[in-house]
Amino acid sequence: MQTPFENRIYPFAAIVGQEKMKSGLILNIVNPAISGVLIRGEKGTAKSTAVRALADLLPEIAVVDGCPFQCDPDDPDHLCALCKERIAKNERLERKTRKVCVVELPLSATEDRVVGTLNLEHALKQGERKIEPGILAAAHRGILYVDEVNLLDDHVVDVLLDSAAMGVNTIEREGISFCHQSRFTLVGTMNPEEGELRPQLQDRFGLCVHIEGLNDAKDRVQIIKRRAAFEADPEGFWQQWKKSSEEIAERIGRAIDRYWAIEDDEQILYAIAYRSIEAGVDGHRSDIVMLKAAKVLAALDDRGRMTLDDVAKAAELVLPHRMRRLPFESIGPAKQQPIPTSPRG
């Protein structure tokens, strides 16, 4: 969509502070099975900037050229129906390499745009049912980004839950019956002041980070300076940060390569289980994600083993939004807002 030289995005490496958020995002790039990160924080804390900046860091994947469902040419068993049809017709599936995409789900998206629907024009003109793939098709093997995820329409949330759970999107609407893979990393940002997320959806985010505006004056000045520099000369600024960006990308690449070489250490597994039991979380998703996150942390550090420290760090990202709460109790270290309780005067 974006050609490399126009519309430079603010480089990820140039974001000041917010280490937790950055680490949450990077963990997900290394292992998408961590299944996403929920970024909770006030307005203007670089949430969206960071997500958009990911585009530069993402690894490349192979896709079938022209396939709206992002099929993997190296996995012939799981091709979509359209690709299978092409093979049946003896067409060759062209292979294409591209970066992992960040697909944005706008709040105004209607359910049929998200799931996919009947292509009405084609239907009326040609008298054929043809599928119009939705956002879930575009997001397969990529990142699905929802800004203000807590304001998302309820139906859309239900549909998201459905496919996020199983990695499959089943379309049954307007005469279309279709089923395709849709595994995506769900990245959501939200401002808790505007309402909480449904617990079910919350649980689908592998990790959760809280961010606050930086309080250090030096940092704040730094932010202003960098932002000004970027706006004055996006290209120059991008070049200036190119090296740091590449370093991060390389580090991610190395971590991806060594991830599976890291052992599932008995002691670590028990440490993870005990943490979940202690926290009294619902279900087992926390255990599964905690292991993956700890492993990525070890991989990013070029270590062959996980340490208890990795587990502790992973737990910080995995547990806070999963702790069992009384109905509507607030999550984690959210600040207690001063609440006007008495009539003025």
Next chain:
Amino acid sequence: MLNVQTGRPSVFPFVAIVGQEQMKLALTLIAVYPAIGGLLIRGQKGTAKSTAVRGLAELLPGDDGENSKHFVDLPLGATEDMVVGTIDFEAAIRYGESRFLPGLLHRAHGGILYVDEVNLLDDHLVDCILDAAESGVNRVEREGLRVQHPSRFALIGSMNPEEGELRPQLLDRFGLAIQVSAEDSADNRVQLVRQRERFDRINGAFVASYHPQTEALAQRIASARKRVQQVKVPSYLLGFISEICRSNNVAGHRADISIERAARAHAAWLGNDQVSAEDIQQVAPMALLHRARQGTPPDLPPPPPPPEDDLEQDHPEEQNENQPDRDSEPPEPQSNDDGQDRGEQQQAQGDRQESRPAPAPEKPRDRTADEHDGEVWEIGQPFRVRSLTSEKDHKLRTGSGRRSRSRCSNKHGRYVRSTTLRRNNDLALDATLRAAAPFQLVRRKTSAPSLAVHIRESDIREKIRERRMGNVLLFTVDGSGSMGAQKRMVETKAAIMSLLVDAYQKRDRVALTVFRGCEAEVVLPPTNSIELSSKLLAQMPIGGRTPLSAGLCRTAELIEQVRRKDPLSRPIVLLLTDGKANAAIGDKPAHIEALEIAVQMQGRYPFTRFIVVDTEPPGAVRLKLAQKLAVALGADYFEPQTLRAQQLIDLVKENY
């Protein structure tokens, strides 16, 4: 043969699931004998509910694997026409034929229909599915079609109760229900994580490594399937089944039938030809969980001893429909030690299933020195509230939620009729074709000949749909000093809290107004954030006089404000007060002023539903002022006790 379905990722093998024995057993029983009538899996998020169900799909005897006919997935986004079947679009336009395009209910015939998050499914879809499940036939009368076809399937639903409960009527329709929770033991958790990580690494190879076990299980299910029809229930155990149902106060006979069938499936699964008392004890809790009165764990009486003369005797005529007279065979309450033991075990299990995270115990806080401005009382125990909706009208709304019925302009809801107005690309094909029909001869001469039907822009009709939506709930709460007496605020807060939980599940917006001292204040403008309002509620202080009229005026302003933003919205006002007023705005006596304002409000806002919850404590002398206020407002009047949804009331209310 495994996993050939197009575009599906590999499914985590059923046999590799760690723990969750009861869920696995229940699913196996359904696979063995779909006539049990469906299974509901309730449980927290992340407890392998859907993983297990989808794993089960791989074990079902399919015809050829292609489009596994015996397992149909119903996505939440499914439209009604795709569920029941609809007019075949292609055939209509290409060949000008009115042909029926079968829906999911047709595909599910003879197999399993799975609805993940079944509690979130639109009500009208639930109704369609239930109708078919009940009668075994799907009758379609829509878009000019009249079709019926057999549709017998086992319904499997999974749900997380946090997101709202199922209607009791629907609950009863499930043959069995189980409650799942996470594994407690660290060993199992470790094992589970390890399995999962292996699955993620070597997906295909992992599935393959379980292939022999999967095959064996599929074989065992297949042979149990063949046997189940022949499995007999000894007559003395039929009495045991009805005794179980009777001692658990189960309404209707569905539980008896489910237990009988599930016990036969269990016996077949174990390779036996005859049901034993153990089979019944194993399956009975699953048939009772959702049917027994709330809060009472399934209670199993001890099984009767087998008649001494014969264990082998067959009672073929009694094995199926013939329920014996309930009183004819009371099982001897004899203490068969083994059976007793088992019964207790089951009961303990039941206890655990019922337990939920308990809300904070109710306890009024002591007055502390720093709260000079008012007293803060804790929130009492929340409860489930009865259904409160606003009346149906014909306005078109966008939005979602699950409270009141309304016309809607997104593509959800039941198709009620068609319109020529084009608003949201929601084509009503039948109406469009009817509109185009008279012109076909003329148009055929002028346009492309390849199509059978020629449709012009002017023919296009759209669907008008109807569904439930959330409302705006305006809470107006009396925060005056008198509310502090006798823990009334604790109870009132419990009532509000319960209403808030209900509001969350129905996806409403809420606002909170408090009146006390000399004025009323909107402490929370309309918001989706119900947790924010509950936080405010917890911190809400009380004290001072009762400016009831000010509270009413503030509420009126809020109603206007809500209507300005969305002229079609129908707010529901919940007024929590004892009706005593002692601070007026003008010169009139406070309570007369309040009643006058109330009468005006009723006339001014006919679209608003008012509900008065009387907070006057029950006692010898009651003034019942709130009741007068309710009359003036044209409001429904409740006391906190009557606000509670008793199951019977609920059944009546929710079955309209």
